[in-house]
Amino acid sequence: MRAKGATARLAALGRAQKDAALAQVARDLRASVSELQAANELDLAAARASGMAEAMLDRLRLDARTIEGIARGVEHVMTLADPVGSRGPMQRLPSGIRVGRQRLPLGVIAMVYESRPNVTVDAAALCLKAGNAVLLRGGKEAAHSNRALGAVIARALESTGLPADAVLIVPPGDRDGVRELVSLVGLVDLAIPRGGEGLIRFVVEHARVPVVQHFKGVCHLFLDAGCDAAMATRLALDGKVRKPGVCNALECLLVHAEDAERLLPPVLAALSAEGVELRGCERTKRIVPSVKAATDEDFGTEFLAKILAVRVVADLDGALEHVRRYGSTHTDAICTERVTSAERWLAEVDASCVLVNASTRFNDGGELGLGAEIGISTTKLHAYGPMGLESLTAEKWIVLGEGQVRG
């Protein structure tokens, strides 16, 4: 209710006021390194005691360098256009009224996330810039860090005349708390879960408010007959090798049967040379015998590791059918020289981002020109794909008349 109470004031703020508050947040973060590190140290000590792996500890750590990065992220949000109040074209209709749409904030957004405390500030900055209040319910592991970050943000908001209730830290607890948070119909306008599949499924299962979902990314690359082998290799390597642990990494390579003998040897050799474990279908193994045999489970799996499933498909229809069956509506690319294949791929693949001759790794708010993203939606309602500031707003209809009635 405190967050809801702040929404009217937040919706009426101009860009200058919001950017001034964000600038103050960035300044206060930099001025609070020791305070933040002290709080973070409590989380790190608890994590170490619980035996958390070093890689996870790294994600949890706040220090001068990571705090500088977080502050710069806030300053980057300042540079982005304010979507609130922007008005599309106004059309004059037969009745004489002029009709268009104008953007407004969503209201109260509940973020439910795990681990990394930088999400706390990133989400706060994006929600605030789009005129929303935000409830930040991070994980237990980062409880002290998030509370300290929330205190810094609250001070910055108050000192710049914004409602401190615009950004509220919800203390972590058990999942009953999450369930309650995402059941607050009339108070929470949108829930955004970010984290493991278990967390997201829990939120979807229990939410009564709208949820933007980001399930797994089982991304495909289809090598069409006649495509350029060098480009195919480049796209496969970039998708699989550079950052195998991210959601837009490549998980399955599909190859047109007509051209598999030409394409598979160089592409798979390049992947092997980079240490990728290849799991191929029978036809793949016949062409490149060193490949391991894939099971049906390998298709549709998000490996998040240097493992790639490989399958020879009869043709474009076979590739489309495979993606429909095993894909995750996240990101699917085609490598092709054929206009018809490219157009059919763009039209018929149901995924948040569909690419022609470009790496799956481009499905990212920054790379797609959004500036920053608060999440990637893999369901089509409200938003599909990376969500930037615009996805944190809605459009209302506006009508300008000179006294018209319907009669």
Place this chain on the structure above:
Amino acid sequence: MRAKGATARLAALGRAQKDAALAQVARDLRASVSELQAANELDLAAARASGMAEAMLDRLRLDARTIEGIARGVEHVMTLADPVGSRGPMQRLPSGIRVGRQRLPLGVIAMVYESRPNVTVDAAALCLKAGNAVLLRGGKEAAHSNRALGAVIARALESTGLPADAVLIVPPGDRDGVRELVSLVGLVDLAIPRGGEGLIRFVVEHARVPVVQHFKGVCHLFLDAGCDAAMATRLALDGKVRKPGVCNALECLLVHAEDAERLLPPVLAALSAEGVELRGCERTKRIVPSVKAATDEDFGTEFLAKILAVRVVADLDGALEHVRRYGSTHTDAICTERVTSAERWLAEVDASCVLVNASTRFNDGGELGLGAEIGISTTKLHAYGPMGLESLTAEKWIVLGEGQVRG
């Protein structure tokens, strides 16, 4: 699962194929008047036996005239542009990729509605034109009529080469069936309840799939200081008197205190002359003593009758505050000559349609230029306001490259 199975074919259909199927639906409806009337007679007989009021019987009735109207509605949908495949501007980004968005169908839509069988055909036509499969779960009262309409539609789809599973009639039963229908995560992409508030709340409470909600319309008209009294009268009469039973009818009149003595007498006299029962605040009663005293409950009430709540507010801020507190985010209008008031009203009122100097009755898909509407959303997620064909689609990101990688 049958509906889901039809989605890939439906998504790939061109406009010509969809329009040909719609033309056949319209023809087959006209050719099936006696078959449809026979089925409808069973519903009417049961309704009469249960003591249904005459007005409700009228809404349930199918005859040559109403069937002609339904067929013309289908033909009207043929004239509307096909949103599927339409592509927005493509932007070239620093990496060299070209990025844009392309519309695609949502997938499977579950309509849950009450009473009027024309909704069965309207919804089928709109969902089909937007490339979606639709599950139509109408009310018990119209069970035979809906089954017969579904059979006509299925024949028309099959005879034009479309999957008959694109439009499926779900037999009515108890609410457990509705609960199951709106819990089909992975099969149903969107649920649209249409009907009484009880039905909508039930769907929202039990849905696991996204829901577009249309709650009540408590629509306001604010008369600003200095506004034209004749225009104010016209807007109030049109909003309240022409069709008091619809969701965009006026339910509450707000008047700026500075000008209430000039504005209230003529406006309220005109409303009284049309038989409107006026329920006013203390200050209203002081100016027009014949007005009944309003209780706090009269504000925020959707009367759906010739009853109007009237309140004098201190100023524009008072009006905005009243709408925030008692409004339903449906439709709110201002009558004003002041640019600043108009702009603040447009910016600060959170409603699906915000109007300046036009009747609240314009919040309607046809009047706002959508051609036809499948519902009005009063929540901001996915759609806000009247939903036409575009709201039955989503946008995916598309990327055109020449082999770019992120590296």
